[in-house]
Structures are given as C-alpha cells and as structure tokens.
Amino acid sequence: MTAPPMTTSDLERLFAGQIGAEYEMLKLICPAAAEMSQKVGEFVAGWEPAHPVQPPLQVFEMGCGTGMTTLALLHAREDIMVIAVDNEPTMLDQARKNLARWLEGGRLKLIEMDALSGLRDLSDHSIDLVASGYATHNFLEGYRRQVLAETFRALKTGGCFVNGDRYALDDTIEHTRLTQEEVRHYFKTFAAINRYDLLEQWIVHLFSDESPDHIMRLGPSLTRMKETGFKPVDVRFREGVNTLLVATKPAA
Numbered sequence: 001m002t003a004p005p006m007t008t009s010d011l012e013r014l015f016a017g018q019i020g021a022e023y024e025m026l027k028l029i030c031p032a033a034a035e036m037s038q039k040v041g042e043f044v045a046g047w048e049p050a051h052p053v054q055p056p057l058q059v060f061e062m063g064c065g066t067g068m069t070t071l072a073l074l075h076a077r078e079d080i081m082v083i084a085v086d087n088e089p090t091m092l093d094q095a096r097k098n099l100a101r102w103l104e105g106g107r108l109k110l111i112e113m114d115a116l117s118g119l120r121d122l123s124d125h126s127i128d129l130v131a132s133g134y135a136t137h138n139f140l141e142g143y144r145r146q147v148l149a150e151t152f153r154a155l156k157t158g159g160c161f162v163n164g165d166r167y168a169l170d171d172t173i174e175h176t177r178l179t180q181e182e183v184r185h186y187f188k189t190f191a192a193i194n195r196y197d198l199l200e201q202w203i204v205h206l207f208s209d210e211s212p213d214h215i216m217r218l219g220p221s222l223t224r225m226k227e228t229g230f231k232p233v234d235v236r237f238r239e240g241v242n243t244l245l246v247a248t249k250p251a252a
Contacts, residue, residue: 036164041072050158062115063135085118119150
C-alpha cells in the first residue's frame with residue numbers, strides 16, 4: 001500500500017529554539033558538516049552540464065539552514081542562481097544576515113518553506129541542479145522518498161542531485177561504534193565550554209537522526225535513487241558517515 005502524501009503539518013521542527021539559534025555550534029561538534037558543504041560547492045564548481053544551459057545555472061537548495069552550503073554554492077561559480085528553502089525561521093534569519101551580499105545582488109532567493117513544498121512549486125524539467133548539505137538525513141523516511149521523486153521530476157535531463165550528508169553505514173555494528181565516538185566527542189566539546197544545555201539538545205537530536213524512521217543508510221539510499229530513475233548514482237567521497245553523492249537524471 002502506498003503511503004499517503006505528507007504535508008507541512010507532518011514535519012518536525014528539529015531546529016526550533018536554542019539548537020537553531022546557536023546552530024554555529026555544529027562546526028565545533030561536527031566539523032565534517034562544514035567540509036561536506038565545501039565538497040558540494042567544489043562539485044558544482046567543476047560541473048559541466050550535459051545539456052545546453054542558458055546562464056545562469058538554476059540551482060535549488062533544500063534545507064539551507066544558516067547558509068553554510070548556500071555560501072559554498074555561490075562561491076563556486078559566477079553563473080549561478082540559487083533558490084534556497086528552509087522551514088525554520090530561526091535558521092533563515094541567520095541565513096539572511098550571512099548571505100545579505102548575494103540577496104542584494106540578486107543571485108539568491110531565500111524562501112521559508114519545507115523542501116518538499118519547495119520542490120512541488122517547481123515546474124517539470126526546470127532546474128539544472130538540486131543541492132543539499134547535511135539536511136536530508138533529518139527527514140522522515142516517507143518524506144525523504146517523496147523529496148527524491150520530486151527532485152527527479154524537477155531536474156532537467158542531464159541535471160544532478162548533489163548531496164553532502166550523513167549516510168549511515170550498512171554495517172550496523174561499525175555504525176554504532178562510530179556513533180558512540182560521536183557522543184563522546186559531544187560530551188568533551190560541550191563540557192570544555194560549560195554548555196551542558198546545548199549538549200542535551202544535540203544528544204536528543206542525535207537520537208532522532210539514529211531513529212528507525214529517520215536513519216538514512218547508504219546502501220538503501222543508493223538503491224532508492226536508482227529505482228527513482230537516476231543514472232548514474234556515484235559516491236564521490238566517503239569517510240565514516242560523511243558522504244558526497246551525485247545522482248544524474250539521464251536522457252529518457
């Protein structure tokens with residue numbers, strides 16, 4: 001039986017409140033997240049579309065947060081126009097400050113909207129690239145499936161979905177070991193700055209990431225992308241859970 005379409009009311013507010021207001025702390029507890037944003041930008045900088053493109057490249061970014069990946073995209077190349085969405089006002093307020101230069105220059109639009117709604121607003125075959133950094137692992141699995149289908153629909157032939165994100169290991173024992181190391185790092189980092197309040201917030205968030213309804217394992221994710229129609233689907237970087245995936249929409 002096919003699951004019913006998810007709506008905005010089904011979404012979780014994982015970055016509301018303090019964790020979103022002080023999201024820059026992510027760079028302390030998970031510097032790899034910033035590295036993945038840079039890798040998304042590096043891929044886009046060197047990307048050569050297989051289809052004719054009238055500049056600027058049209059890029060849709062989902063879950064832009066405070067603008068870390070957005071900034072990497074805008075720095076990647078001059079011939080780019082980014083539409084970035086996020087459904088958390090606290091995060092978008094920070095993004096507007098961080099990205100004021102590009103907003104004023106007309107190379108960026110920031111929209112308060114969840115990823116699925118933003119994608120559904122796009123016409124068929126209208127976007128050159130869909131990009132994301134450390135966002136899709138936060139989605140519930142059913143929602144993530146719909147996001148992937150809408151991404152495929154909205155991309156032009158030859159367009160790409162590039163995602164730098166947390167993809168859990170298929171080896172569950174090794175993945176648990178890595179998660180335990182991550183928790184230890186959280187404790188050391190927040191204890192050093194006496195921020196046990198944020199420690200609690202991030203531990204709760206990590207439990208959400210690891211829950212059965214959220215966890216995004218690499219093997220099933222690759223399979224799902226291929227089943228959706230993407231070809232090829234390439235792992236461009238993999239270190240622990242941190243992974244850069246590039247999925248291309250082929251010619252019909």
